[in-house]
Amino acid sequence: MTSITMGSPHLHIEDPDLIGRRWRTGVLLLIVADASFVAALVFSYFYLRGLNTEHAWLAPKQQTAAIWMSWLITGLLVVSAVIFRSAVRGIQKGNERTFVMAAGLASLVVLVTSVVQFVQLATFPFGVGSSSYSSCLYVIAGANLVHLLLTLFLGVAMVGRGRAHIYSATSNWQVRIVGLWFGWVSVAAVATAFATSFIASP
Numbered sequence: 001m002t003s004i005t006m007g008s009p010h011l012h013i014e015d016p017d018l019i020g021r022r023w024r025t026g027v028l029l030l031i032v033a034d035a036s037f038v039a040a041l042v043f044s045y046f047y048l049r050g051l052n053t054e055h056a057w058l059a060p061k062q063q064t065a066a067i068w069m070s071w072l073i074t075g076l077l078v079v080s081a082v083i084f085r086s087a088v089r090g091i092q093k094g095n096e097r098t099f100v101m102a103a104g105l106a107s108l109v110v111l112v113t114s115v116v117q118f119v120q121l122a123t124f125p126f127g128v129g130s131s132s133y134s135s136c137l138y139v140i141a142g143a144n145l146v147h148l149l150l151t152l153f154l155g156v157a158m159v160g161r162g163r164a165h166i167y168s169a170t171s172n173w174q175v176r177i178v179g180l181w182f183g184w185v186s187v188a189a190v191a192t193a194f195a196t197s198f199i200a201s202p
Contacts (some may be wrong), residue, residue, distance in 0.1 A: 020173030027177050031184045038188045041140055042195045048132040052201040057132050063125035065137055067197050073117055073144065074189040080109040081186040084155070088179045091162070094169035100162040103175075106182070107155030114148040117141065133199065140192050147185045154178045 049057055058064070084106035090098030121141045128138045158178055161167065167175055 020177075023173060023177055024180070027180055031180065034184070034188070037143070038191060041136075041143060042191055045136045045140070045195045046198075048136060049198065049201050052132075057201045058199075059126075059131045059134075062131055062133070064133065064199050065120070065124055065196070067199075069116075069120050070193040070196055073113055073120065074186070074193040076109055076113040076116065077148075077186040077189045080106045080113065080151075080155075081182040083109060084179055084182045087158070088172075088175055091167050091172045091175050092169060096162060096165065096167070099167065099175070100159055103155060103158040103162055107152060107159060110148060110152045110155055114145065114152060117145045117148055121145065137196065140196060144189060144192065147188060151182060151185050154181060 051057075083102055087099045087102030087106060090096075090102055121138070124134070124137060124141075126134045126137075128134055155178070158175060161174070
């Protein structure tokens with residue numbers, strides 16, 4: 001009769017690959033749910049911009065947000081996703097040092113991006129209730145900040161677990177799954193930055 005010690009992380013009742021596939025399915029479903037939320041934000045932005053009921057899209061002489069700021073945030077997120085992808089490749093080759101360094105650098109870029117996003121939110125030249133455009137910008141920027149903070153948490157966790165030698169060339173499901181999240185967050189940022197680049201109502 002085979003006994004399994006609860007404190008041993010190397011013994012599994014089920015195949016680790018089966019568990020990993022379940023994790024991946026769960027994260028993919030989370031991404032699909034989050035994608036529907038981002039799609040709703042983008043749709044709402046274009047809908048309110050196009051409808052412009054009673055000219056409420058922009059208040060008279062209202063200042064607008066700097067488009068380059070949103071693209072800067074997006075660019076930094078894409079860079080972090082690319083760097084984390086190199087971390088995934090590193091651990092798949094069994095190189096723990098490369099993994100830890102790349103995951104740490106990706107997390108640092110996400111931290112810088114979070115600061116930039118907070119600065120953008122804090123320095124919008126309008127209030128949240130100034131216009132429909134203002135409301136949309138605050139919600140989109142706030143949602144992006146939540147994405148960033150969650151991604152930062154995951155990145156730092158990967159660094160810590162990498163330093164603890166949790167992952168290897170044959171056991172790295174969690175790293176690959178976090179890589180999916182990094183990629184999705186950068187895609188979401190591109191979508192919202194593209195949408196908010198169109199300001200004036202047609």
